[in-house]
Amino acid sequence: MTLLSATDLHKAFGPTPALAGAGLTVDAGEIVAIMGPSGSGKSTLLHCLAGILTPDAGSVHYRGVDLGSLPDGKRSELRRTEFGFVFQFGQLVPELSCVENVALPLRLAGVKRRDAESRATDWLEKLEVADVAAKRPGETSGGQGQRVAVARALVTAPKVIFADEPTGALDSLNGERVMTLFLAAARATSAAVVLVTHEPRVAAYADREVVVRDGRSRLVEHAG
Amino acid sequence: MKGWVNDLALGVRIAFGGGRSSWRRIALTGVSVGLGVAVLFVGTAMPTAISERQERQDASRVVQSGERPPGVDPLYRAYTPERFDGEEIMGSYVWPGGPRAPIPPGLQRIPGDGEIVVSPALADLLASPKGELLRPRFPQRVVGTISQEGLIGPNHLLYIAGDSTIEQTERTAYYTFGFSSVWTSRNVWFWAIGLVGVVVLLLPVLVFVTIGTRLAGPERERRLAALRLLGASSRQVRRIATGDALAGSVVGLVLGAGFFLLLRAFVERVELFGVSAFAGDLTPRPLLALLVVLVVPALSVATALVTQRGSVVDPLGVVRQSEPPRRRLWWRFAPILLGAGLLLTRIGSFVDQSALLRSELTLVALALLLLGIPLVLPWVVEKAVRRLRGGPPSWQLAVRRLQMDSGSAARVVGGVAVVLAGGIALQTVMVGQEASVMNRPYQSDDREALVIYLPDPAGARTDEIADDVRGTAGVRSVTATRSFTIQPAGQPKPSTVVIGSCASLRTVARFDHCQDGDAFRAAGPVADVPGPGDQVDVLDPSDLRLVSGRWTLPEMLDVPLSQSGLVGQVLVTPGALRGVDVGRTSGKLDVALDLSVPDALDRAITALGPLGRHSISRISVPPDPERDAADYRTLRRLFLAGTLLVVALAGASLLVLALEQVRTRRRPLAVLAAGGVPRSTLAWSLLWQNAVPLVLAVVVAVVLGSGMGLLFQRATILPLRLDPTGIGVLAATVAGMVLVVTLCTLPAVRRATGATGLRVE
Amino acid sequence: MSLGHALLGLLERGPGHGYDLKKAYDDQFGQDRPLHYGQVYTTLSRLLRNGLVQEAGVESGSGPDRKRYAITDAGVTDVENWLGTPEKPEPYLQNTLYTKVVLALLSGREAADVLDTQRAAHLNAMRELTRRKTDGDLADKLICDYALFHLEADLRWLELTTARLDELAKQVGR
Structure with a gap:
């Protein structure tokens, strides 16, 4: 289709x-x-x-x-x-914590803060970055930041x-991890x-x- | 040494040499610093403006020194101020007592008989249609205008007329013009408020100037970090940063001087709340101007160095911000506590305001309180913001942004708060002052009463003049009385004898029966009045030390005075004096006006016209509490205008800051917009981001400002009164400013959120 | 790499002697390894046998052989197929690919097509390797990565060549 x-x-x-x-x-x-x-x-x-x-x-x-x-x-x-979006860099709102960043699209869709943040946490776990949830983007590594960004793109279960x-902006290994987790998650949600x-x-x-x-x-x- | 110069020069080159964005930055800095500098220059000109005014005012004043200086002829002078259409017209009638009589300042020569010189403003008024009622009062030939030295300001209404008929006695003889100003209590009060006001208004300007020099900070830091990477030592980088900051502030100074000169060129055409100034008045005091010229660059360099402390050390210029350092509290509150304490100790210790203000301690207390605000505000903003959570995403974005860096916003807002607090305090004080003026006891019909005194030769014609006035439109009734002064032989206890018809005397005392030939004794609580049959001296009205005759008092009926608090009087009908020579008498007309007739007051005074101004020593204009209160209202409005001006300046700073922020955060904004975050959410978040610190600033300002004002009122036993409208206006202005600033930022947001924002630079 | 296809490609511009062909080949591809004359004749005779070229007359002259050769329709089809078929993605292909690109340019074909075709083949291979890598254990991953990086190097070269095709076309056309 x-x-x-x-x-x-x-x-x-x-x-x-x-x-x-x-x-x-x-x-x-x-x-x-x-x-x-x-x-x-x-x-x-x-x-x-x-x-x-x-x-x-x-x-x-x-x-x-x-x-x-x-x-x-x-x-x-x-x-x-x-839709969901992942860019090369600079896409996370620097003053929001990672989990707040991921929850942001849900909040904009009217989901309550608690629910939004718990769903965001789920996604951070799937992308293996649950440990940076409370940190600000500036305090994470590039690879972690990209995975947070992927989580944010996926959290609303977009079609594209x-x-x-x-x-x-990542080295081979980090790039590979981001791609593997990203595309696995994308395929899982079709x-x-x-x-x-x-x-x-x-x-x-x-x-x-x-x-x-x-x-x-x-x-x-x-x-x- | 040479290295130093090189480093500084490199800094200057960096400031100018970075292509378009660099020019944009320098222009922005220049304009925002320049606006502040212009205001500072106006501030430095204030002492000149005030003292020039004062000097001119003093120069036009005359003092009587009893002795005649050798080689100087007297100038006989009768000071006869006029009121017309609510405005005061100052002026005097003069006649030289010889060729070496002093010439009043602003005049070429002393006007001859029937000649008059007027100030330009008065000339304009006389020529205007409004002046029609005024012209009959000045039938003299206008032979010139009074020049600047003789005038307080461009709008000063003043005349000096020549008149050979004025009394030529020692009492009217003057030998010099000008005297050094002895400040009256009202003057102190006025200028002290003025001083505090200037400090209040200028402090925040300094804050804004500092902010202006800190624009485009991140960009600058990146460049400096790059230099550090190239191997510049941190000392060198500091010097380069100094050069860079100097360049910006020098451009600001130049632009500021330009703005100031522009303002100066137009100042004479502006009359603000009845106050106007000559361009020459707006001349900065050289020392103060020098101070501005030195302080502005010094401030910008100091802030550049302080804010760069972090990144200069880190060659990569990557400042990984974790939590910003917590602000320590105690020293931030020290000035406010100290100031409040000082002011508290003053409670009740002053009876009038001038004494309060003459106390340096009080001024120090005020300055401390105001200075404390910008120190406390960052802490307040940080603390308040830290507690905020929840809310819609736009709110969350704004709050988190503030949590991360509330510093720069708090600084701008700190400036606003100082102005607001100072403004509110002054408003409060002046509202109290105004209220006390308005509450002074006046009799209800005072406003409708005009009292005209007719001294000696005209006194004899009292009844005749009364008829003239009586025939004027807007005059309800005229009560004419004459009077002379008596005292028991050899005893310095003078009493007044009032001569008038029964009807006229009834306005002074209460009695049932009266017919011509009757006399009354109205004893007041203060002085005792001689009784019937007592021998008294009749005193010469032009010199009460001289006795002009003797008189034995007739039979008198004791009656109570109808007005309380007056000294005792002897009241006689003309019949009771028949056959007695009391010498010269002065007349008094009590005129009841019908204020519903337009210009009733001016018409009544004009009706005296042909009399010759000098024969009327005093026109007691109906006391007008409105007028006294209006002075304070004018001052209040002046400060309101100043406050609004500074708030507008703060708005400009805030706008520049917001634009700068949008520019540096273009990418996250663009990404958010790409991800479908509605622009309205972004706009709201901007609004919150501007509004939250400002609301906090307003709260702090209102609390501290009203507190200061109330303490002040307490200390001077003025009635406690707040000024809700003033506070409302200020708060509304600030709210409006937040809106305007946000609206002005929106186009930038719109541009930033376009797809071009996504492109990698 | 096939010399036959190269000679066929060169003949597409017009008939020529064996000596001309050797010279043209050496100019374009020989660089530091010129062809042996014998190699050219062996190949030409194989092509003649397969009907991909034909003799186009004999000229009198000084050389030992003055036969002129021309490409046949079957020969053109053969070149076409060769250019259109991507090389099996494996390391060190640049010689063959380079020859293909130059010949495509010489014969006025879309050289970019050759590269695109090859890229598609490479990416297919890389996709396969990526899949195997994702599913496999660490050893698989390392082996696949080795291949992936090599293929990527080829592809990068391809991209660069594509970017420089205009420049190359000028040089080849001289």
């Missing part, structure tokens, strides 16, 4: 085009890697897919609904309830998780994952990959 589809996306920042006819479909529960060199537009593609950016041309459909037709507030709500270079990365080893965790070059996506047939 196609969950998310984008066709012929165009987006320019000033005179420089970032996307020039990119497209992509993501099925439910599928893990898709978006690869490409720096500046190829892969992050822009992810932002368009998630409804953070509105493309200049082309359309993004989530479950048959055109994101472009939704008002800003609705898109925010969609991102809050159906967008991850932009989630291991970009969430689809859109994974932007330039690292082949990270992309190898995905079910398939899409290459973006010069703002265009290339779907490569599997040869074997």
Whole structure:
């Protein structure tokens, strides 16, 4: 079942085009890697897919609904309830403790603080970072911080998780732990994952990959 | 030594040389420091403005020295102030007693008979349509205007007219102008409040200047940390930071001087609550200005060094913040406790305010209390915020943010609190003062009564003049009496003899029957009055030391006075004096006004016009408690305006701080927005973040300010009164400021939460 | 790596003598290891036998052999298939891949396609290894990691080459 589809996306920042006819479909529960060199537009593609950016041309459909037709507030709500996000760094609110960070999306959805924080703690356990629950993000290591971020992305049981270079700031071993725990959890909740990365080893965790070059996506047939 | 210079220069280069963001930062610092510096300069000009005013005022004053200095001719002068349309017109009639008579300041020569010189403001008033009723009072030929030396301010209403008919006696002779100011108690009271006010208003400005120099701190710290990585020693980095801070504050000083000059250029056109100043008045005292020029950079360097203590030592510039250090309490409360203690010891020890304020201890106490506020506030904010929990996510975000760093917010807010507390204290004191003025006992019909005294030659024409006034619109009735002074032969116990019709005398004493020829003795509680048949001396009205005649008192009926507290009087009807020469008498008109007729007062006075101003020694204007209270109200409004100004400045600081914060936290904000956190949540969290410390500041300010005010009132046995409206206005202003600041921050939040915020720099 | 495919690829530009082919090969790929003349003739005769090239006339001249060879349709198809088939992902492929890329460029084909195809194959292999690693014990993990890092190195080289294709095309076309 196609969950998310984008066709012929165009987006320019000033005179420089970032996307020039990119497209992509993501099925439910599928893990898709978006690869490409720096500046190829892969992050822009992810932002368009998630409804953070509105493309200049082309359309993004989530479950048959055109994101472009939704008002800003609705898109925010969609991102809050159906999507999850993991970025390379700096995504945790520095002044909230880790467990509060993870509980934040639930709180925004109106869950009571106690419930939200107990569910957040569950997720921190699943990602093996329960020990930093009470600490602030600044007091954790990079790998722990990323796992907290993953927990936050997963806590609302989203249908799609967008991850932009989630291991970009980590070494191999920490990156591997984050990816293994992240994707295991995503598969367990049958969430689809859109994974932007330039690292082949990270992309190898995905079910398939899409290459973006010069703002265009290339779907490569599997040869074997 | 050379290394030092190099390091400082490098710091300056860093301040300017970092491309656009660096210019933005320096501009921001420059403007916010500059605004503060401009206000500080105005503060340094205050002593000049006040003393210049005072000097001019003193210079125009005259003192009678009994002796005639050699080589100087007298200037005969009758001081005849006027009131018109609620404003006081100062002025005098003069006539030189010789070619070497002193010339009043601001004049080229002494005006001749029938000539008059007026101040520019009075000239304008006379020329205006409003001046129509005033013009008949000044029929003289205007031969010039009074220049600045003779005026207190641009709006000073003053005239000096030449009149050859004024009395030329020792009593009216003056030999010099100007005298050194002896401060009257009201003056002390006024200027002491002014001093406290200036301190109250300027202290927070210093706080804001400090904040201005600390803008873009993280950016600066990163750069300095990078230098440290390159191998600069921590000492060098400190010097570089000093250079950087100096650059910012110097730009601020230059801009501030610019703002100040701009303000100075426009000051003469501004009249604030009836107070205006010449541009020349707004000249900073060189020493104080120098102090500002030195203090501002010193402050910025000191804060730069203190705040950088942490990161300068750590070459990586990664400050892993765990819990911020707890604030120690005791010394923060020391100044407030000391101040309050000092003020408490003063309770009841002063009968009037001037004595209270002349006591340096009290001023010290006030300063301590106010200075204590910025010290206590960070602690209060921290303590209060630590306890906060729960609430919606926006609240949580704000509270956690404050828990992590409430310092910078508390500093801005500390400034606001000082202003507010000072403002509230002054408001409270002045409300008390105003109330005591308003509560002075006045008779209910006082406001409708005008008393005109007609001294000797005009005294003889009392009845005639009374008829003129009687025919004027707005005059209900006129009671005319004349009087002269007697005393028992050889005994210095003078009594007044009042001559008037039965109807007129009834306004002074109570009696049943009266007909022309009757005389009464109204004994007052204070002095005894000679009885019937007593031989008395009749005294010369122009010099009570001279005896002008003798008189044997007629039969008199003892009656009670109708007004209490007055000395005893002899009341006679004209018939009782028939055949007696009492010499010269002065007249008195008691005019009852109908205040429903517009300008009744001015019309009645104008009706005296043809009489010649100098023949009326005194016009006793209906006492107006409103007017006295209005002085305090003006002062109060002035401080309210000052307070609001500083609060606005604080708002600007807060805004700059908030913008800076949004900028440095762009990424977390962008990530939150990407994750679907509604912008409204972020906006609310900003609002809370600004509001919480400010609300705390307002609470602290209200408590301390009212407390100070009440202690003050206690100490001066003024009635205890708070000023809820004033407090309300101030609190509302602060609330409004929080809103405005938050609203102004929203566009920045909007920009930061766009997808561009997600891009890696 | 197959010399036959390389020669076929070179012939796609137009018929040539064996000597021309050797020179062209040495120019593009030989660098420090020029082909032996005999190697060229053995290969050409195998290609002739398989019907992938044909003789295109004899020229009079000084050399021992003045036969000109031209590629046949079957030869073109063979080159096509070769370029379109990713190499089995294993270490030290760069020689073959490089030859493929250059030939694609020389023959005006999309060289990026060659790389994309190869990347897909590599990633498939890496996916398989990742899966095995996730399920396996520590020994498996270490073995798989070794292979993964090598494949990743290849892929990085591929990415870099892709990024430099324009530059390469200019150089090859000279």
